[in-house]
């Protein structure tokens with residue numbers, strides 16, 4: 713790739729996106745090049761401003777354009793039930809079910825001691841504050857059903873044990889090691905419904 717080869721440069725940038733190989737990157741680059749220039753400009757604009765315009769919700773960590781996300785601002789959502797997820801795509805998968813009417817807390821990570829991610833990197837202060845300030849009654853830990861997700865669920869349950877809150881865990885059934893965001897809706901809905909108390 714040379715600095716003055718804009719096509720090669722675009723292909724190289726696109727190929728860094730998850731799930732996009734060199735050939736798909738080339739297809740996308742030529743689609744943009746041969747298509748509407750306005751679309752290309754709008755795409756570029758959206759990409760270049762996403763980091764400035766999107767912020768983490770001060771309450772739950774979800775993404776949004778304001779200091780509080782749409783879910784935290786929605787008065788119809790039940791404040792007493794909070795679903796803890798590892799990342800925003802998992803929140804989106806759960807929201808797509810349409811059955812959960814509580815709120816969320818996004819950890820933006822999982823406990824991974826082998827990769828050096830310990831409890832210090834996964835602070836629960838904000839969640840603990842919410843539990844006491846907003847009279848939260850139940851915490852549903854919806855981290856993935858793999859080693860890191862399970863370790864994180866136990867850590868959350870342990871950390872919250874002094875507080876007057878019920879901690880439950882989504883049921884097995886989500887394909888083992890499977891990511892929530894890639895789990896089908898029937899399975900995910902059942903896992904949420906069949907949740908059980910941790911310990």
Ligand SMILES: [Zn+2]
Nearest residue numbers: 769772781784
């Ligand atoms: Zn929020």
